Amino acid sequence: xxxxxxxxxxxxxxxxxxxxxxxxxxxxxxxxxxxxxxxxxxxxxxxxxxxxxxxxxxxxxxxxxxxxxxxxxxxxxxxxxxxxxxxxxxxxxxxxxxxxxxxxxxxxxxxxxxxxxxxxxxxxxxxxxxxxxxxxxxxxxxxxxxxxxxxxxxxxxxxxxxxxxxxxxxxxxxxxxxxxxxxxxxxxxxxxxxxxxxxxxxxxxxxxxxxxxxxxxxxxxxxx
Numbered sequence: 615x616x617x618x619x620x621x622x623x624x625x626x627x628x629x630x631x632x633x634x635x636x637x638x639x640x641x642x643x644x645x646x647x648x649x650x651x652x653x654x655x656x657x658x659x660x661x662x663x664x665x666x667x668x669x670x671x672x673x674x675x676x677x678x679x680x681x682x683x684x685x686x687x688x689x690x691x692x693x694x695x696x697x698x699x700x701x702x703x704x705x706x707x708x709x710x711x712x713x714x715x716x717x718x719x720x721x722x723x724x725x726x727x728x729x730x731x732x733x734x735x736x737x738x739x740x741x742x743x744x745x746x747x748x749x750x751x752x753x754x755x756x757x758x759x760x761x762x763x764x765x766x767x768x769x770x771x772x773x774x775x776x777x778x779x780x781x782x783x784x785x786x787x788x789x790x791x792x793x794x795x796x797x798x799x800x801x802x803x804x805x806x807x808x809x810x811x812x813x814x815x816x817x818x819x820x821x822x823x824x825x826x827x828x829x830x831x832x833x834x835x836x837x838x
Contacts, residue, residue, distance in 0.1 A: 619804045669704060676707050706811055713752035715739060717761040724764035727816050751814040758815050781835045795834035802827035
């Protein structure tokens with residue numbers, strides 16, 4: 615996932631930077647060749663991303679079956695749940711499931727910062743399934759925000775994120791400071807990317823990266 619986000623960040627930089635945009639095709643070809651050569655020559659690199667690819671497909675398969683209403687049956691070998699084909703549900707899906715049941719306990723304002731670890735074991739679940747899938751946080755910033763400060767808190771945080779992105783792209787006319795703040799903005803954007811697993815938004819060092827990069831961008835955007 616970090617390598618995929620690294621590629622996404624480079625694409626954003628290429629698309630939004632005029633001086634690099636003219637060489638976009640050549641740079642994309644270069645990255646493609648480098649990635650292809652690593653996949654073809656480095657066995658560990660290939661195994662890692664092959665496992666990541668299939669794990670991601672398994673997660674998508676689980677949610678596809680849920681959307682179309684296909685039922686799953688309990689697998690009593692531990693806390694995992696199996697689909698009708700006998701495949702085990704990925705751990706990330708189970709952590710996301712614990713978020714949903716925990717969030718429903720206090721949907722509007724949440725249970726409070728750092729409350730997930732306390733409320734998750736108390737969530738209403740099927741008694742046939744064990745509760746040991748609870749963690750200290752649901753491993754996604756936005757799910758944690760939902761469960762701990764609710765819809766109200768999520769709207770506030772989401773508005774702040776959108777405001778930073780809007781100001782950077784549409785209100786930032788000073789090219790000198792915009793260039794200076796660009797690295798911090800892209801770090802913030804990738805770290806706050808919603809479709810990825812993450813540490814805790816309120817307690818881990820990962821969130822420090824978000825708040826520091828946000829502060830640099832906000833300060834430079836408002837610099838006269």
